[in-house]
Amino acid sequence: MPLTRSRTPKFCCRVSPSRRLFTSCQTLAFLFSLTIAAMPSNAEVRVLRGFTLIDGTGAAAVPNSAMIVDGGRISWVGSVSGLKVPAGAEVVDLAGRFVMPGMIDLHGHIGITSGMTLDTKSYSRETVEHDLKMYASYGVTTMLSLGLDKDPIFEIRDQQRTSRPAMARVYTAGQGFVYKDGIGGGISFPGIPSAIFSTVADVEPAVAEQARKHVDFIKFWTDDNMGKAKRMPLDICKAIIDSAHKHGIRVIAHVFYLEDAKRLADYGIDGLAHIVRDQPVDQELIASMKRHQTWQIASTLSRELSLFVFAKTPEFLSDPFFMRSVSGDTIKTLSSPEYQAKTAADPNLEKYRQTLATGKKNLKALADGGVRYGMGTDTGVPGRFQGYFDHLELQEMVEAGLTPMQVIVAATKSGAEFLKAPDLGTLRKGKWADLIVLTKNPLDDIRNTQTIQSVYVAGNPIYTKGTSK
Ligand SMILES: [Zn+2]
Structure with missing residues (x-):
C-alpha cells in the first residue's frame, strides 16, 4: 500500500x-x-x-x-x-x-468502564491509560475528563506534560461536585469520591481541596434526571463558580434546562458540558454566554443517541471501525433481544429522541449566534464508546446544520483554545x-x-x- x-x-x-x-x-x-x-x-x-x-x-x-x-x-x-x-x-x-x-474531546470519562459494566473500583493507571490509548487509536489525541477521576489521574497527567505521550493527552476536572438530592458524580457513579453538597457552606473547602490537587477545571452537576431528582440550588451553583474563580480555576457544569444554563451563564460559568435539551435556546442565553465568554464545550449529541439507539440493533454494530475495539461479549449483549427490550421499555424513550432533536437545533442556534463551541461526547460510561462515538458526534453535529469544516475546527483548534493549550489543535x-x-x-x-x-x-x-x- x-x-x-x-x-x-x-x-x-x-x-x-x-x-x-x-x-x-x-x-x-x-x-x-x-x-x-x-x-x-x-x-x-x-x-x-x-x-x-x-x-x-x-x-x-x-x-x-x-x-x-x-x-x-x-x-x-x-x-x-x-x-x-x-x-x-x-x-x-x-x-x-x-x-x-488530532481531535480534542472536551467531555469524556476514563478508567471506570469495562465492556458494558460500570466498574469504578478498578480505576487505576492501567484502566485510565487503556482508555486514553483507545481514544487516541480513533484520532482523539486530547481529552478532558469531566469529574469522575480518582487521584492517580494527577500523576498520569503531570507525567504526560513533561514527556511525549503515546496515548491521548488528558486534562481533568478531578472529582466533580453534586447536590445531595441530585445526580452525577458519586451519586450516579457509586465509588467515585465526589463532594456532596447540602448548603453553600460546603462549597469552599471542597473547591480548595480540588485546587490543592491542581485540577484543570471544576465540574458540577445540576439536573433532575427527568424529574426523578433535584437540581442543585442556584445559590450553591453560584458559590461554586465564585469560589473556583477566586482560586483561578474555570468551571464547567452539567446542565439540561434552559433556565439553569441562563442563570449559570449570568454567574459567569466558563463552560456548559451538554447542550440545553428541554426547549429551544433563546437570545437571552446567547447574549449572556457571549457576554460572559461561556463556551458550549460539548453538545454530547451522541450521548442522547446512545439513550435510545440500542432499542434496536444499530447499523454500526457490524461496522469494522466500531468492532475493532469492542469485545465479542459487548456486541453479543448489544445484539441480544433482552438488552434491546430493556432499552425499549424505558418510559422516556420517546423523550430522548426529542431531546436529541432539540439539542441539534440548539447547537446550530448557538453557533449561528456567535457562541464559542467545542466537541464533546460524554463517552467512557457503559454504552458510550470512546473514540467511535467521537466520530458519531461529528456526524450529529453536521446533521445539526454545521459544515464539516466548522465541525473539524470545533474538534481541533477550538478545543485547544478552550483548554488554553497553545501547542495543540492546529498543524502549524x-x-x-x-x-x-x-x-x-x-x-x-x-x-x-x-x-x-x-x-x-x-x-x-x-x-x-x-x-x-
Ligand atoms: Zn459526563
Missing part, C-alpha cells in the same frame, strides 16, 4: 573518501554511532509529504503539502515544492492522503505533531474521518491500521 517509508543515508555523506578505504562492518557501526551522537536532533526528525493538509484553523485544504516533525513538534509545514528533507530524516510518503489535527509551526492520516477527504463527507490510516501523538505513530499498534 502507498504508505512507504524510506531513509535518507544517515552516515554515507559524513564519511570522507579517504576513510572509505577502512570501512568494515565495525568501522561503519562506529561511524554510525558517532554520527548519531553528533546529530541527536536528526535522529528524531520525521518528514510527512504529499498529503492534502487540513490544518484545523478553518483555512482551505492545501494539496501537495509536507511537514517536518522534529522532536515531536512541527518545525516546518508547507508545499512539497519547498520541502528540504533534513539529512537523516525518516520520510513518510502520504500521497493521496489527508492529514488533519511549533505545535505538537498530534495528527490523523485519512484515506478520504472529511470535508467532502464528515464520515470520512472514519478512514483512519494512522494517528500520531507528539510526532510518533501510535496507531496504524492493520497493525496491533
Whole structure:
C-alpha cells in the first residue's frame, strides 16, 4: 500500500573518501554511532509529504503539502515544492492522503468502564491509560475528563506534560461536585469520591481541596434526571463558580434546562458540558454566554443517541471501525433481544429522541449566534464508546446544520483554545505533531474521518491500521 517509508543515508555523506578505504562492518557501526551522537536532533526528525493538509484553523485544504516533525513538534509545514528533507530524516510518503489535527474531546470519562459494566473500583493507571490509548487509536489525541477521576489521574497527567505521550493527552476536572438530592458524580457513579453538597457552606473547602490537587477545571452537576431528582440550588451553583474563580480555576457544569444554563451563564460559568435539551435556546442565553465568554464545550449529541439507539440493533454494530475495539461479549449483549427490550421499555424513550432533536437545533442556534463551541461526547460510561462515538458526534453535529469544516475546527483548534493549550489543535509551526492520516477527504463527507490510516501523538505513530499498534 502507498504508505512507504524510506531513509535518507544517515552516515554515507559524513564519511570522507579517504576513510572509505577502512570501512568494515565495525568501522561503519562506529561511524554510525558517532554520527548519531553528533546529530541527536536528526535522529528524531520525521518528514510527512504529499498529503492534502487540513490544518484545523478553518483555512482551505492545501494539496501537495509536507511537514517536518522534529522532536515531536512541527518545525516546518508547507508545499512539497519547498520541502528540504533534513539529512537523516525518516520520510513518510502520504500521497493521496489527508492529514488533519488530532481531535480534542472536551467531555469524556476514563478508567471506570469495562465492556458494558460500570466498574469504578478498578480505576487505576492501567484502566485510565487503556482508555486514553483507545481514544487516541480513533484520532482523539486530547481529552478532558469531566469529574469522575480518582487521584492517580494527577500523576498520569503531570507525567504526560513533561514527556511525549503515546496515548491521548488528558486534562481533568478531578472529582466533580453534586447536590445531595441530585445526580452525577458519586451519586450516579457509586465509588467515585465526589463532594456532596447540602448548603453553600460546603462549597469552599471542597473547591480548595480540588485546587490543592491542581485540577484543570471544576465540574458540577445540576439536573433532575427527568424529574426523578433535584437540581442543585442556584445559590450553591453560584458559590461554586465564585469560589473556583477566586482560586483561578474555570468551571464547567452539567446542565439540561434552559433556565439553569441562563442563570449559570449570568454567574459567569466558563463552560456548559451538554447542550440545553428541554426547549429551544433563546437570545437571552446567547447574549449572556457571549457576554460572559461561556463556551458550549460539548453538545454530547451522541450521548442522547446512545439513550435510545440500542432499542434496536444499530447499523454500526457490524461496522469494522466500531468492532475493532469492542469485545465479542459487548456486541453479543448489544445484539441480544433482552438488552434491546430493556432499552425499549424505558418510559422516556420517546423523550430522548426529542431531546436529541432539540439539542441539534440548539447547537446550530448557538453557533449561528456567535457562541464559542467545542466537541464533546460524554463517552467512557457503559454504552458510550470512546473514540467511535467521537466520530458519531461529528456526524450529529453536521446533521445539526454545521459544515464539516466548522465541525473539524470545533474538534481541533477550538478545543485547544478552550483548554488554553497553545501547542495543540492546529498543524502549524511549533505545535505538537498530534495528527490523523485519512484515506478520504472529511470535508467532502464528515464520515470520512472514519478512514483512519494512522494517528500520531507528539510526532510518533501510535496507531496504524492493520497493525496491533
Ligand atoms: Zn459526563
